Amino acid sequence: MKHYLLSVYQPDGPPPEPAILDPIMRDIAAVEQEMKDAGVWVFSGGLHAPSTATVLQRKDDDVLTIDGPYVEGKEHLGGFTIVKAPDLDAALEWGRKLATAIQALPIEVRPFQDSIGG
Amino acid sequence: MPTAPTVPSEEIERIFRAEYGRSVAVLVRVFGDIDIAEEAVQDAFAIALQRWPADGLPPSPAGWIITTARNRAIDRLRREESRDDRQAQAALLHARDEPVEEGPVRDERLRLIFTCCHPALAPAARVALTLRLLGGLSTAEIARAFLVSESTMAQRLVRAKGKIRDAGIPYRIPREADLPDRLRAVLAVIYLIYNEGHTASSGERLDRADLGAEAIRLGRVLVELMPDEPEAQGLLALMLLLESRRPARATADGGLVLLADQDRRLWDRDLIDEGQAVVRRCLRRDDPGPYQIQAAINAVHSDASAVQDTDWRQIVRLYDQLLAVSPTPVVALNRAVAVAEVDGPEAGLALVDALDLDGYYVFHAIRADLLRRLGRNAEAAAAYAAAIERTDNAAEQEYLQGRRDALK
Numbered sequence: 001m002k003h004y005l006l007s008v009y010q011p012d013g014p015p016p017e018p019a020i021l022d023p024i025m026r027d028i029a030a031v032e033q034e035m036k037d038a039g040v041w042v043f044s045g046g047l048h049a050p051s052t053a054t055v056l057q058r059k060d061d062d063v064l065t066i067d068g069p070y071v072e073g074k075e076h077l078g079g080f081t082i083v084k085a086p087d088l089d090a091a092l093e094w095g096r097k098l099a100t101a102i103q104a105l106p107i108e109v110r111p112f113q114d115s116i117g118g
Numbered sequence: 119m120p121t122a123p124t125v126p127s128e129e130i131e132r133i134f135r136a137e138y139g140r141s142v143a144v145l146v147r148v149f150g151d152i153d154i155a156e157e158a159v160q161d162a163f164a165i166a167l168q169r170w171p172a173d174g175l176p177p178s179p180a181g182w183i184i185t186t187a188r189n190r191a192i193d194r195l196r197r198e199e200s201r202d203d204r205q206a207q208a209a210l211l212h213a214r215d216e217p218v219e220e221g222p223v224r225d226e227r228l229r230l231i232f233t234c235c236h237p238a239l240a241p242a243a244r245v246a247l248t249l250r251l252l253g254g255l256s257t258a259e260i261a262r263a264f265l266v267s268e269s270t271m272a273q274r275l276v277r278a279k280g281k282i283r284d285a286g287i288p289y290r291i292p293r294e295a296d297l298p299d300r301l302r303a304v305l306a307v308i309y310l311i312y313n314e315g316h317t318a319s320s321g322e323r324l325d326r327a328d329l330g331a332e333a334i335r336l337g338r339v340l341v342e343l344m345p346d347e348p349e350a351q352g353l354l355a356l357m358l359l360l361e362s363r364r365p366a367r368a369t370a371d372g373g374l375v376l377l378a379d380q381d382r383r384l385w386d387r388d389l390i391d392e393g394q395a396v397v398r399r400c401l402r403r404d405d406p407g408p409y410q411i412q413a414a415i416n417a418v419h420s421d422a423s424a425v426q427d428t429d430w431r432q433i434v435r436l437y438d439q440l441l442a443v444s445p446t447p448v449v450a451l452n453r454a455v456a457v458a459e460v461d462g463p464e465a466g467l468a469l470v471d472a473l474d475l476d477g478y479y480v481f482h483a484i485r486a487d488l489l490r491r492l493g494r495n496a497e498a499a500a501a502y503a504a505a506i507e508r509t510d511n512a513a514e515q516e517y518l519q520g521r522r523d524a525l526k
Contacts, residue, residue: 002286087288088238089296111285 001084003042003112004091006098010078010105012050027101035083035094046079078105082112125170134163137180138254139339143226144184146233146289149191150212151205152251152279157194158187165190188213227252228343229289235304236287243278244307245314250275252339253332263314263329301344305353305409308336312357330361348403351396352410358393359416362386374517378425390420411440430459447473451481463491479508483518495525 015021035041053068069076081098085091091109099107138159145155162183176182192213198206234247242264249255249263261271281287292300315329337354344350366380375381397417400410415436422428437453450473458466467488475481486501502522506515 085286087286087290088236089288089290089292091286092238109285113284 001086004083004085005080005110005112006083006095007080007108008078008102008105009075009108011075024101024103031097031101040083040085040094042082042084044081047077050076125175127167130166130170133179135254137183139227139252140180140225141183141187142251143230145187146230147226148188148213148216149209151209152282154191154209158191159183161190162187225343227339228291231304232291232300233282233287233289235307237303238285238287239278239281243274245310246271246274247278248307248336249311249332252336301347301349304340305349308333308340309353333357334361348400348405349407349409351400352407352413355393355396355400355413356409356416358389359413359420362389362393362420372513374513377419382423393417394420406439408440408444411436430456434460447475451475451484455484458488463488467492477508479505482508490525499525
């Protein structure tokens with residue numbers, strides 16, 4: 001069984017109004033429940049805004065602490081889900097459900113190297 | 119005992135080329151890895167070059183290739199396994215789980231076609247993989263055909279095979295619910311290969327692999343593997359009918375000759391007969407799709423021994439049908455050309471002018487021709503100029519310039 005990272009990329013800026021966001025969050029929760037029921041769900045979570053990020057980087061013998069995010073852009077990683085799937089087609093199927101729930105935002109599906117934690 | 123007839127190396131090469139897709143597909147199934155499968159077939163080829171000239175052809179060359187390649191790969195993997203190579207271990211484990219079937223070898227090419235044409239791969243990579251793995255073309259041949267350097271093409275193939283392996287793109291015929299979409303992707307790849315060959319044949323004379331013939335070969339394989347898919351038949355018929363006109367499509371010096379101006383005696387009757395027979399089979403089945411309808415349109419053209427004998431009303435009806443299943447501006451443009459033949463250039467021009475296709479040179483070329491027929495020469499000249507600006511193909515540019523010059 002392989003593991004796949006399904007990440008959501010979202011534009012910088014404030015989140016949509018609750019009237020728009022709430023039903024989306026409900027749909028996402030429903031997909032997650034479906035993943036759990038199917039036994040494929042490993043982890044999922046949404047992230048705070050990139051302005052809350054902190055970057056650490058080794059410099060000589062020291063590790064520097066810098067205000068983040070590391071990558072500046074118009075879009076950022078908003079959250080992710082990790083699923084177990086036998087192959088890409090199965091992972092894409094779950095990604096498709098997430099993309100449907102999450103409306104206009106893209107979902108990127110990436111395989112993990114080897115199997116993590118069995 | 120009679121001595122075995124010697125087998126020239128060109129013949130061995132031809133057999134391996136013809137059996138490449140089948141062999142690689144079976145070995146991918148056995149080892150779960152494309153590179154191992156390809157390497158194994160290469161090994162078998164080297165052995166065949168040594169043995170076949172002396173021993174003669176084996177009774178079943180395909181069976182011989184697969185068995186030899188499989189055994190060679192297992193020997194090689196065992197050596198690597200003892201050096202703690204994890205990939206070799208995985209491949210051997212895979213091979214142990216895949217039973218060796220007795221009797222004729224199952225055809226696994228369909229699974230491999232769906233892998234090569236997987237939507238998670240970039241379209242250019244799908245085309246390259248299909249030509250490499252199913253068509254057995256060398257990387258150098260594919261690179262030449264698509265006018266990129268061999269190292270660029272090699273990189274494209276390595277990257278695509280890496281994605282198949284690491285992302286876990288399966289070797290599987292898609293399930294029923296996904297099949298229509300996935301089959302469309304396969305048909306699109308084969309048609310793209312055909313069109314690349316088609317355009318190239320009228321362009322500058324270059325040392326390009328015969329992509330048209332290769333696409334038709336792949337089309338035949340697909341029909342053989344999926345006999346119940348009418349659109350696979352439709353695509354094959356379409357390619358056969360387009361191919362039948364190849365001898366008439368270009369002048370001796372490579373200039374473009376449009377359908378209306380072609381010497382129809384040059385058309386290949388055998389290809390027309392075969393293509394039309396497939397179209398008739400599709401009509402009886404009555405489950406039309408875009409490729410079948412395009413094939414039917416071309417079958418109507420093939421029926422006319424002179425351009426004025428063309429049954430344009432029938433063609434307009436078919437375009438109406440095509441527009442219903444694939445409502446694109448390009449289809450609407452082609453329909454307008456047929457309407458101009460039935461209802462006159464003015465009616466055609468009105469339809470053309472309503473389309474938003476400014477970037478497409480054919481749009482301007484068709485406008486130019488309709489304007490010319492209406493005697494609006496100044497506007498026609500401007501439209502030819504717009505068309506010339508929008509194509510890079512030398513033969514097309516030359517043709518359009520000729521038409522523009524003829525206005526004066």
